[in-house]
Amino acid sequence: MKTNKNIKFLIYVTIGMLIIKFSSSKDKTFEEIAPLYVNSNSQFIELDSRKIHFRDEGNGYPIILIHGTGASLHTWDSWTEELVKTHRVIRLDLPGFGLTGKDPLKRYSSMDYVILLNEFITELGINEFHLAGNSLGGLVAWLYASKYDKSINKLILLDPSGFSFDKTPFVIQLAKTPYINTLLRYFTPKSFIEKNLKEVYFNDSLITQEVISRYHNLTLFEGNRTAFIDRANIKREDYSFRMQYIQTPTLILWGENDSWIPVGDAIKFKNAIENSKIIIMPETGHIPMEERPIESLEIVLGFIEPI
Numbered sequence: 001m002k003t004n005k006n007i008k009f010l011i012y013v014t015i016g017m018l019i020i021k022f023s024s025s026k027d028k029t030f031e032e033i034a035p036l037y038v039n040s041n042s043q044f045i046e047l048d049s050r051k052i053h054f055r056d057e058g059n060g061y062p063i064i065l066i067h068g069t070g071a072s073l074h075t076w077d078s079w080t081e082e083l084v085k086t087h088r089v090i091r092l093d094l095p096g097f098g099l100t101g102k103d104p105l106k107r108y109s110s111m112d113y114v115i116l117l118n119e120f121i122t123e124l125g126i127n128e129f130h131l132a133g134n135s136l137g138g139l140v141a142w143l144y145a146s147k148y149d150k151s152i153n154k155l156i157l158l159d160p161s162g163f164s165f166d167k168t169p170f171v172i173q174l175a176k177t178p179y180i181n182t183l184l185r186y187f188t189p190k191s192f193i194e195k196n197l198k199e200v201y202f203n204d205s206l207i208t209q210e211v212i213s214r215y216h217n218l219t220l221f222e223g224n225r226t227a228f229i230d231r232a233n234i235k236r237e238d239y240s241f242r243m244q245y246i247q248t249p250t251l252i253l254w255g256e257n258d259s260w261i262p263v264g265d266a267i268k269f270k271n272a273i274e275n276s277k278i279i280i281m282p283e284t285g286h287i288p289m290e291e292r293p294i295e296s297l298e299i300v301l302g303f304i305e306p307i
């Protein structure tokens with residue numbers, strides 16, 4: 001019986017290695033990616049051995065936008081197009097994502113990101129601002145607010161993480177599974193990215209080929225897949241108790257049809273953050289600012305204006 005198990009294991013490993021050898025998705029270099037996703041507003045700043053890609057656009061009261069897992073600052077493109085008319089809009093690629101790429105020291109915990117965000121904001125010399133984050137970015141945003149509450153005028157959380165839940169997104173399950181995650185590191189077809197997007201959108205018809213290509217290309221940016229696996233395997237710390245320290249007026253905006261983080265968590269955030277309100281968007285998935293940018297931004301503008 002043990003011999004049979006070993007044979008099966010060797011067969012699986014052999015198949016996996018053949019897939020990697022003949023069907024691997026090669027990393028893309030900065031020189032390949034930059035012409036597609038760097039524009040005249042793109043800047044890079046060195047922060048403790050990390051080269052952070054960010055954009056700083058427009059004039060007016062500052063608002064900082066933080067993307068979620070597997071995404072990049074481009075997830076805020078539609079919002080930015082409107083916000084720059086009245087605000088200074090700052091968005092960045094977190095380490096492990098977008099054009100920032102991997103952190104050589106593997107600092108991917110939520111508190112690592114908070115420390116980085118504080119260094120970034122300090123470097124830009126911003127003392128007061130609105131702060132918005134989606135998913136992982138929402139976690140970073142509220143955790144940052146729990147430490148630096150007085151800097152933030154309004155806090156906007158879009159489908160944020162922060163509480164434990166039973167269902168883990170499929171791509172994260174893969175990244176946490178030994179051997180399988182090796183395949184994920186080398187074999188990442190565009191169809192796999194499309195499947196993930198269909199999980200986070202409610203209306204699949206809104207997923208364009210341009211969006212799929214952007215997520216796919218930036219996933220293949222050198223180091224990002226390794227970073228994704230490294231981050232998925234970090235032991236998660238429960239910081240939810242820190243929400244009691246947030247006094248900033250907070251909007252909790254949630255897609256009713258979020259399949260990654262249950263909409264029921266909105267109530268948990270409302271109960272944990274004293275000065276907060278909930279708005280649930282029907283027929284909306286995990287990334288409202290990308291799937292329904294006009295409607296979600298209208299809600300947010302109503303919340304942050306007037307200052």
